Amino acid sequence: MPEFAETSGSPASAPAAHSQTLSRGIRILEILAESDEPMSILQLAAALDVHRSIAYRILRTLEDHGLVVRDPAGLVRLGPRLAALARGVSRDLQAAALPVLTRIAHELGMTAFVAVLDQGEVVTLVSIESRQPHATVVQRPGTRHPLHVGAPGIAIQSALNAEQWAALGLTETRRSEAGEVSTVGYASSHDEVIPGLSSIAVPLPVPGDSPAAIAVVYISSPHSPTDIGAALTEAARTIVAELS
Known part of the structure; x- marks a missing residue:
């Protein structure tokens, strides 16, 4: 060798x-x-x-x-x-999230995924694409982007306390939208990570694990952002309950 x-x-x-x-x-x-x-x-x-x-x-x-x-x-x-090796990363979270992501992806007709915080970046842990016969967005596990862009990043920011945020040592300020997640119920973005794509995400509080979010990414959808956010919130509750 x-x-x-x-x-x-x-x-x-x-x-x-x-x-x-x-x-x-x-x-x-x-x-x-x-x-x-x-x-x-x-x-x-x-x-x-x-x-x-x-x-x-x-x-x-x-x-x-x-x-x-x-x-x-x-x-x-x-x-x-x-x-x-990837199957061993947050194994319990992946196992709990997979059936929920599958249901969300097929019901909403868009790609659903779980993203986690990794040293100031958002990394896709597991994803499922819709089976519906139209253009879908590929969101590969391992895909990463900065925390300050995209709905998953905003959702994760909303779950961080002041001490956790300071510990990241980021030069960017926290997104103002992060403070609105608890009121609106979800985070949204368009044209931020990939031009032409929209994303909606909600925090996924996993005890003892990295801050996370459950999200969808899509080109267009007949579903309103409010309905998508509600579906993701329920999905997050299901995952957390399974882990508990």
């Missing part, structure tokens, strides 16, 4: 080198997760701003662990091992 380090050096410098390599390996996984198609080693090296040989050594290690795979053309994509 290739060494998981780029350079040799004194013992004092070794931890820094290992940490940098690990950071680059994780960044490669993030880049591949954000890409709509497989990428070449040259593309990944450019994205990391490193020499091709460094990117290649990191990829070999990730490949040995099944985290990435290469097709016959040498293009790189995420590997099946990641799916197995």
